[in-house]
Amino acid sequence: MPTLMLMAKAPWSGMAKTRLVPPYSRHQAAKVAEILLRLSVDLCAEHWAGELVIAGWPDTDHRIFSELEKQYHVTLAGQSEGDLGQKMQCLLATAFERNTAAAVMGTDVPHLPGSTLVETYNALSSGGSVVGPTRDGGFCLLGLSNPVPDLFTGIHWGSSDVYAQMLLNARVSGLTFDSTFAPLTDIDCASDLHRVASRWSPLRRALTAAGVGLGAGSEVSHRS
Numbered sequence: 275m276p277t278l279m280l281m282a283k284a285p286w287s288g289m290a291k292t293r294l295v296p297p298y299s300r301h302q303a304a305k306v307a308e309i310l311l312r313l314s315v316d317l318c319a320e321h322w323a324g325e326l327v328i329a330g331w332p333d334t335d336h337r338i339f340s341e342l343e344k345q346y347h348v349t350l351a352g353q354s355e356g357d358l359g360q361k362m363q364c365l366l367a368t369a370f371e372r373n374t375a376a377a378v379m380g381t382d383v384p385h386l387p388g389s390t391l392v393e394t395y396n397a398l399s400s401g402g403s404v405v406g407p408t409r410d411g412g413f414c415l416l417g418l419s420n421p422v423p424d425l426f427t428g429i430h431w432g433s434s435d436v437y438a439q440m441l442l443n444a445r446v447s448g449l450t451f452d453s454t455f456a457p458l459t460d461i462d463c464a465s466d467l468h469r470v471a472s473r474w475s476p477l478r479r480a481l482t483a484a485g486v487g488l489g490a491g492s493e494v495s496h497r498s
Contacts, residue, residue, distance in 0.1 A: 365378055375418065
């Protein structure tokens with residue numbers, strides 16, 4: 275039964291969603307990170323038929339992780355040291371050690387269609403591989419049925435070439451993705467947040483309920 279690893283940075287002020295600062299404050303950015311995490315877990319819990327693991331960074335000490343563990347009966351895990359590729363490789367390896375296919379996903383695309391998760395689960399269950407690119411040149415979802423040791427080697431994380439570099443590594447390793455989903459806007463900066471919230475009402479409602487406006491300098495009503 276395939277496993278989904280949801281990679282999440284703990285929403286501490288000054289550490290999470292720092293690319294939102296400015297126009298948002300560090301506290302507001304942390305609140306947005308918490309909202310994205312909650313929406314992402316809700317999405318995955320509804321549409322993923324296998325085990326759901328929240329892999330926290332730098333640890334799972336933030337109270338949101340224990341809350342989500344109890345509410346959704348998910349598994350909590352840590353992330354390894356190293357760059358993003360090393361972290362993903364280690365998370366995937368834990369699944370492969372149990373002879374289980376796995377997918378890794380971030381919390382920046384809570385608006386990912388639920389059907390994409392269903393298709394990913396089905397593809398992995400059949401021994402396939404999947405990838406979901408983002409509009410900024412990265413990817414937000416990747417699933418493998420077997421190890422590909424050099425898939426994330428030499429990638430310049432944070433650049434607009436991440437997806438292209440990963441595809442090149444895949445080609446060299448003999449990997450062909452069975453499913454490639456339509457590119458999504460992942461939420462990194464304020465313009466991304468505004469764009470997605472203007473089109474996706476669950477995020478807009480969550481931001482409003484938390485007292486986080488879509489305008490620069492809006493106030494947050496309570497602490498993380």
